[in-house]
Structure formats: C-alpha cells, structure tokens
Amino acid sequence: MTTATSTRIYNFSAGPATLPEDVIKQAQQDIWDIADSGIGVMEHSHRGKVFDAVMQETIADCRSIGNISDDYEVLFLQGGATLQFAMVPMNYLGQGKTVDMLHTGVWTKKAIGEAKLFGDVHMAFHGTDCKFVHVPADSEVSYSGKATYVHYCSNNTIAGTEYSHVPATDLPLVVDTSSHMFSKPLDISKHAIVFAGAQKNLGPSGCTLVIIRKDFIERANPNMPLMLNYAKQAEKGSMLNTPPTFAIYIMGRVFKWILEMGGLEAMAKHNQAKAKIIYDAIDGIDFYGAVAKLDSRSMMNITFRTPNADLDKKFIAEALDADLSGLKGHRSVGGLRASVYNAFPVEGCKALVEFMKNFAAKNG
Numbered sequence: 001m002t003t004a005t006s007t008r009i010y011n012f013s014a015g016p017a018t019l020p021e022d023v024i025k026q027a028q029q030d031i032w033d034i035a036d037s038g039i040g041v042m043e044h045s046h047r048g049k050v051f052d053a054v055m056q057e058t059i060a061d062c063r064s065i066g067n068i069s070d071d072y073e074v075l076f077l078q079g080g081a082t083l084q085f086a087m088v089p090m091n092y093l094g095q096g097k098t099v100d101m102l103h104t105g106v107w108t109k110k111a112i113g114e115a116k117l118f119g120d121v122h123m124a125f126h127g128t129d130c131k132f133v134h135v136p137a138d139s140e141v142s143y144s145g146k147a148t149y150v151h152y153c154s155n156n157t158i159a160g161t162e163y164s165h166v167p168a169t170d171l172p173l174v175v176d177t178s179s180h181m182f183s184k185p186l187d188i189s190k191h192a193i194v195f196a197g198a199q200k201n202l203g204p205s206g207c208t209l210v211i212i213r214k215d216f217i218e219r220a221n222p223n224m225p226l227m228l229n230y231a232k233q234a235e236k237g238s239m240l241n242t243p244p245t246f247a248i249y250i251m252g253r254v255f256k257w258i259l260e261m262g263g264l265e266a267m268a269k270h271n272q273a274k275a276k277i278i279y280d281a282i283d284g285i286d287f288y289g290a291v292a293k294l295d296s297r298s299m300m301n302i303t304f305r306t307p308n309a310d311l312d313k314k315f316i317a318e319a320l321d322a323d324l325s326g327l328k329g330h331r332s333v334g335g336l337r338a339s340v341y342n343a344f345p346v347e348g349c350k351a352l353v354e355f356m357k358n359f360a361a362k363n364g
C-alpha cells in the first residue's frame with residue numbers, strides 16, 4: 001500500500017474492491033505472456049489448452065477452499081449477482097409457487113422484485129421494521145410452510161450486517177454471498193444455491209460464482225433460454241458461449257492466494273482482527289456511532305456515522321486527502337462505510353483509526 005515505492009492508496013470501496021497485491025503482480029506478467037505460451041491470458045481462446053488449465057485449476061481450488069463436494073456444480077456465469085435474482089425464480093417459481101424471503105436490505109429488495117415477476121413472495125422476515133440494522137435470528141423468521149425455496153443474503157453490503165448462522169430450514173436454501181464469499185467458512189452443504197458476484201472478495205466484475213446442488217438443478221424449469229439454464233451451463237462447463245476469461249483467471253489467482261494464506265479459517269481470523277480494529281475505534285471514540293446492531297455487525301462492510309451529515313461529508317473529503325479512499329456510505333443510506341474485504345491490509349485499518357482519532361479531536 002502507500003510506501004515509498006508505491007503510488008497505491010488504501011481503497012475502502014465496496015466493490016469493485018482491493019485485490020491481493022500478489023495477484024495483481026502475477027496478472028501483470030500473465031497479461032503479457034501466460035505459462036510461457038507467448039500469448040497473454042486475455043488473448044487465449046477459451047477452447048484452448050492454456051485457458052482450459054486455468055479453468056480446471058480454478059474449479060479445483062474453489063472446491064478445495066469451500067470444501068465443496070461432488071454433489072455440487074461450480075459455475076462461472078455472467079450478468080452479475082443481479083441476474084441470479086431473476087434466474088433463480090425463473091427456474092424454480094411459476095404460477096402458484098412461493099419463495100420465502102428473508103428481507104434484510106437493498107439486495108434482497110431487488111431479489112424480491114425479480115421473484116415477483118415469476119411467482120409469489122412470502123416475507124418470512126421483514127427488515128424494514130428495524131431499518132435493516134440486524135439480520136434475523138431463527139426465532140424471528142416465519143416461514144410460509146409452502147415455499148419452493150428460501151432466499152437470504154448472508155452479508156448486506158449496504159446496511160453492514162452479516163449472518164453468523166445459516167437460517168434453520170429443511171427447504172432448499174438460496175444464498176447471496178456476494179460481499180463476503182470466502183471471507184470465513186461457509187457450510188455449502190446446507191444450501192441448494194450459493195452465488196456471489198466476483199467484484200468484492202473474488203476478483204474483478206464480470207463473473208458470478210454459482211455453486212449449485214446437482215439434484216436441485218434437476219428440479220429446474222427445463223424450458224429456459226440456453227444462457228439461463230443451469231443444467232445446460234453445467235453440461236458445457238460454463239462455456240455455452242465465450243466466458244469472461246480474464247475474470248475467471250483472476251478468480252483462480254485469488255483462490256490460490258486464499259489457499260496460500262491458510263484457507264478460510266485463516267481468512268476469518270485475519271478479517272476478524274481487521275474489523276475489530278475499526279469497530280473498537282467506533283465504539284471507543286465518543287463521536288462515532290455504529291449503524292449495525294452488535295450481534296449483526298459485518299466483518300466486511302463497516303457502517304458508521306459522525307454526529308451529523310455535514311461532518312460525514314467533511315470526513316470523506318479529508319480522508320481522501322489522507323489517501324483513504326471510498327469511505328462514503330451507499331447513496332441510499334448515507335453515512336460512512338469502510339469495506340475491508342479479504343485483500344484489504346491490516347495497515348489500512350490502522351491508518352483509518354488514526355485518521356478517525358484526529359478527525360474526532362478536531363471536530364468533536
């Protein structure tokens with residue numbers, strides 16, 4: 001990060017976001033010439049040997065990190081996580097069919113809107129009542145008793161809330177893990193579909209990781225257009241058309257980096273330590289306030305406020321002058337947000353806290 005030899009600054013953006021430096025450096029070489037092939041990674045045919053090796057290693061490393069059994073397909077799809085909001089109900093709802101939604105913020109609102117185009121939506125949890133400051137305990141969820149599947153978002157990027165449990169249900173569980181995928185262990189085996197847009201913890205935008213249980217694929221609507229058909233995508237190894245080769249390549253490098261870091265247990269420890277540094281400052285300096293309730297605080301997206309909106313604005317501007325970028329809260333909620341995904345360094349968290357102390361002393 002900011003060193004005598006680097007012009008890079010601390011990037012707290014919610015996504016696209018900070019990637020591991022080692023990955024970027026390796027990519028710089030591979031863009032020019034990958035695996036001594038004399039051709040850069042972006043210029044290789046997706047049907048050729050070099051890219052095939054990238055694809056197979058990426059899938060194998062993904063399986064290894066997530067402890068993903070052969071009961072699941074690992075797919076790399078396009079259209080972002082947003083397309084999954086539509087693709088899931090398109091495949092599994094229909095007239096008279098219901099999804100049970102755990103509504104915890106902007107990203108479940110979008111999923112609800114798309115699901116309503118294809119079937120009935122039952123609000124099993126309605127977070128608007130609490131202004132999305134916490135995710136529901138199992139006791140707060142009321143299932144319809146007739147749903148085809150349950151949808152939830154395990155880390156709410158905008159509200160800054162995160163589940164520390166998997167909702168208890170026997171129904172097929174669909175989860176949007178976009179903003180904390182592989183930041184800590186996740187029990188894939190409790191889910192029918194796990195999906196994540198890549199551009200936070202996994203790589204650049206343009207690719208969505210979709211992990212889907214094979215027996216759930218069999219239950220999908222077979223009359224889907226090709227690109228929206230999970231079975232066809234699985235059959236063709238996510239290559240019904242030209243896949244986003246560069247995004248998949250970077251994901252593969254990020255997976256190798258996660259494995260080198262010690263896997264998901266190590267990732268979780270590293271992320272807990274980073275988040276604690278910032279939450280301790282928010283709680284300890286009588287000037288800042290956390291947005292999310294204590295039991296639902298996200299390790300990835302830390303939402304907080306100064307005493308008023310004018311000071312929030314000043315904070316954001318002065319932080320940028322101090323090489324701390326991307327601290328503005330989402331436009332729908334305002335305030336401040338520090339996104340500290342896997343690749344974000346601990347030094348950046350400490351630099352933010354120093355800045356927070358000085359800012360509070362000057363403006364408090």
Ligand SMILES: Cc1ncc(COP(=O)(O)O)c(C=O)c1O
Nearest residue numbers: 080081082107157176178179197
């Ligand atoms: C939790 C969550 N779900 C879905 C999305 C939408 O992702 P995409 O832009 O890949 O469609 C985002 C984007 O920020 C997100 O944070």
